[in-house]
Amino acid sequence: MSEITELLQMYRAMCRIRKVEERLSALHKAGDIPGFIHSSMGQESVAVGISRYLTVRDTIAVTHRGHAQSIAKGLALSALFAELMGREAGTCRGLGGSMHIADSSIGLLGANGIVGGSLPIAAGSALAHKLDGAGNLAVAYFGDGALAEGIFHECINLCALWSLPCLFLCENNGWSEFSPSDEQFSGDLKKFAAAFNVAYHFTEGLDVSAVTQMAEHIIDAIRTTSKPQVFEVSVERFHGHYEGDAQAYRDPVELAAARARDPIAHLREHLLAFGIAASILAQIDVELTVEIEIAVNVARASPVLSTNDAFAMVYAS
Amino acid sequence: MxxxxxxxxxxxxxxxxxxxxxxxxxxxxxxxxxxxxxxxxxxxxxxxxxxxxxxxxxxxxxxxxxxxxxxxxxxxxxxxxxxxxxxxxxxxxxxxxxxxxxxxxxxxxxxxxxxxxxxxxxxxxxxxxxxxxxxxxxxxxxxxxxxxxxxxxxxxxxxxxxxxxxxxxxxxxYRTTSAPRNAENKAELGRGRIVLSGNDISVVTYGAGVQWAKDSAANLAVDGIDIEIIDLRTIQPWDEALVLRSLRKTHRIVICHEAVTGFGVGAEIAARLADVGFSDLRAPIRRLGADHMPAAYSPKLESHSRPDSEKLCRAIKEVLSYA
The missing domain is CATH 3.40.50.970 (Thiamin diphosphate (ThDP)-binding fold, Pyr/PP domains)
Incomplete structure (x- = not known):
């Protein structure tokens, strides 16, 4: 595959996530999506870069800010919209929502409403992969906000101790909910990894190609060695902690600068400079809009699960 | 074993x-x-x-x-x-x-x-x-x-x-032994067991409480008191049907567990029985659990706060004395 074809694929994948989240934001504002949703706008390059090297048998445990992570792994859009609209056609039949979306068919072990909640799930899944011996791996997506959680320490220790094939993937957006992360964590992830003899890698998320190149190397190494690795990617959080958060706690100049560091705009400029016609990019946009509107309509047509069926879900039989 | x-x-x-x-x-x-x-x-x-x-x-x-x-x-x-x-x-x-x-x-x-x-x-x-x-x-x-x-x-x-x-x-x-049980009494999740059949009062318990109830039964038999002992075996979901059947027979009930009494397993069972078993009750439901305090280190103080068969006997007699 030529480099340009790959770049166009990644551009489409990132735009798809961005447009889905823009649509989710509008649906949330219109009252069609209840509760909290946490947008990953600005962070799309991480999941897109990583997921290129994951198979359907690899597993991921994702954060509350997990739309990009889930879509990049293969979550069907109609099932995503239906889930977030609380409908039966959602992957979790409308019982989970954005913070608990899961899909067993693609190895998505659930988003999590608990900061750091993804870490032991991925570690446990990595244990299962090791016992299975089939060369699969688990990805623990987490944010810099999880670094101050004790469970992070426990999980990296365990994975290092037992050589579990787990990728600790830190999407560092600099914000721990409503507070700057440097007011929350005095440590350094690189040194933390070193303390456990775990390989550490870092790149800027602005350039999806940089993420992709590093991801290929890292994921290959985890499959080969069955040892955990840490990959930290710095990204920007365009929206608030959740949709509707006006981010009054952020300096407007800093926020504008953050929004200028857009991995999609960055790649778009690169593609145009490479000679790709703007009309080709516009065509991608049109195709994605059509795909998304079809998915939204499928979701809207789905009923809400009956109360009895919901009650029957409490226990497995 | x-x-x-x-x-x-x-x-x-x-x-x-x-x-x-x-x-x-x-x-x-x-x-x-x-x-x-x-x-x-x-x-x-x-x-x-x-x-x-x-x-x-x-x-x-x-x-x-x-x-x-x-x-x-x-x-x-x-x-x-x-x-x-x-x-x-x-x-x-x-x-x-x-x-x-x-x-x-x-x-x-x-x-x-x-x-x-x-x-x-x-x-x-x-x-x-x-x-x-x-x-x-x-x-x-x-x-x-x-x-x-x-x-x-x-x-x-x-x-x-x-x-x-x-x-x-x-x-x-951990070190106690018991005889093997026949197939029909094999424990299943959600099913309690009548450990001892009796007519005067039902004692609903689990875990260590079952032995306290057995000891109480022996002591109370001397006074002509005939207790029924139910071992819940499963706490969630507890065997409501079994407990209700027993209540319909004895009309009096004591719930006993080692856990602290307040907001405990006994509280849930008592509340439920007061609702669905109200017409079968001839005396207030009694709960017997540990006092509302952490376990003390000193053996004497620890045992003082925990239930035992002596306390259970007393609770049973009090419920039976209710006119």
């Missing part, structure tokens, strides 16, 4: 019949756990089936949950029930909710073994009976066997069950 040996036998038999059953816990390997329950299993099944975990309770249960999502059936030893407090996110927010919040896509066939109860003088952080906490959480099953035969059957049933099961082991019972 002792209670502890019965649990070990159930683990061994389950591991032989299903190679996805794995054991996880702190010091469960060479050390065999503080009560010796897993002793010898590392040698028999190897370190890919018996996973000796670092002292990290949150990660212990959290990773067991992750492995359960991926098709394994972990049986986790939480050395003392008190240590489950360190793993409550994994138990309550994650494992208990997964089947529901993921719309039935995943089940969590995980057993959490934990030892509760006092009388071995370990003080306030190694003696708690926290079963009511877990019984309060939709999605969890909670069992507490009172003898070796039930311990075996309930462990096999817990491992086969696709839901997270909190398996409460009473420390004072």
């Amino acid at each position: 002792t209670y502890g040996e019965a649990i070990r036998a159930a683990l061994r038999d389950a591991m032989c019949s299903d190679d996805h059953v794995i054991l996880m816990g702190e010091d469960i390997g060479v050390a065999g756990g503080p009560f010796g329950v897993t002793s010898g299993l590392l040698g028999e099944f190897g370190d890919q089936r018996v996973l000796d975990f670092p002292v990290s309770e949150a990660a212990l249960v959290g990773t067991a949950y992750g492995a359960a999502l991926c098709g394994y059936k972990p049986v986790v030893e939480i050395m003392f029930m008190d240590f489950a407090t360190l793993a409550m996110d994994a138990i309550v927010n994650q494992a208990a909710k997964a089947h529901f919040m993921f719309g039935g896509q995943f089940s969590v066939p995980m057993v959490l073994r934990m030892a509760h109860g006092g009388d071995i003088h370990l003080g306030a952080q190694h003696a708690q009976c926290l079963e009511a906490w877990f019984a309060h959480i939709p999605g969890l099953i909670v069992v507490c066997p009172s003898d070796a035969a039930d311990a075996y059957d309930l462990m096999r049933a817990a491992i086969e069950n696709p839901n997270p099961v909190v398996f409460v082991e009473n420390k004072t019972l």
Whole structure:
């Protein structure tokens, strides 16, 4: 595959996530999506870069800010919209929502409403992969906000101790909910990894190609060695902690600068400079809009699960 | 066979019949756990089936949950029930909710073994009976066997069950033995057992309380009092039908457990019986549990705060004296 074809694929994948989240934001504002949703706008390059090297048998445990992570792994859009609209056609039949979306068919072990909640799930899944011996791996997506959680320490220790094939993937957006992360964590992830003899890698998320190149190397190494690795990617959080958060706690100049560091705009400029016609990019946009509107309509047509069926879900039989 | 040996036998038999059953816990390997329950299993099944975990309770249960999502059936030893407090996110927010919040896509066939109860003088952080906490959480099953035969059957049933099961082991019972039970009395999840049939009053209990009730029955028989003893065996879901049948016969009831009385298992049962069994009651429902205080280290002080057969006899007589 030529480099340009790959770049166009990644551009489409990132735009798809961005447009889905823009649509989710509008649906949330219109009252069609209840509760909290946490947008990953600005962070799309991480999941897109990583997921290129994951198979359907690899597993991921994702954060509350997990739309990009889930879509990049293969979550069907109609099932995503239906889930977030609380409908039966959602992957979790409308019982989970954005913070608990899961899909067993693609190895998505659930988003999590608990900061750091993804870490032991991925570690446990990595244990299962090791016992299975089939060369699969688990990805623990987490944010810099999880670094101050004790469970992070426990999980990296365990994975290092037992050589579990787990990728600790830190999407560092600099914000721990409503507070700057440097007011929350005095440590350094690189040194933390070193303390456990775990390989550490870092790149800027602005350039999806940089993420992709590093991801290929890292994921290959985890499959080969069955040892955990840490990959930290710095990204920007365009929206608030959740949709509707006006981010009054952020300096407007800093926020504008953050929004200028857009991995999609960055790649778009690169593609145009490479000679790709703007009309080709516009065509991608049109195709994605059509795909998304079809998915939204499928979701809207789905009923809400009956109360009895919901009650029957409490226990497995 | 002792209670502890019965649990070990159930683990061994389950591991032989299903190679996805794995054991996880702190010091469960060479050390065999503080009560010796897993002793010898590392040698028999190897370190890919018996996973000796670092002292990290949150990660212990959290990773067991992750492995359960991926098709394994972990049986986790939480050395003392008190240590489950360190793993409550994994138990309550994650494992208990997964089947529901993921719309039935995943089940969590995980057993959490934990030892509760006092009388071995370990003080306030190694003696708690926290079963009511877990019984309060939709999605969890909670069992507490009172003898070796039930311990075996309930462990096999817990491992086969696709839901997270909190398996409460009473420390004072580990070395007790019981006769094998015939097939029709085999313990199942959700089914209690009439330990002793009687007509004057029902004593509903579980765990160590069953022995207190048996001792009470012998003492009260001298006074011509004929008690019925029900061992709940499963706390969540408890066998309401069995308890109601007993209440319809005796019309009086005492609920006894080692856990602190307030907001406990007895409180739930009493509230339920006051609702659905109101017309069958001829006396107030009495609960007998530990005083509202942590376990004291000093043996004399500890035993003073816990229920025993003497206190149970007194409670029974008081309920019977109600006109």
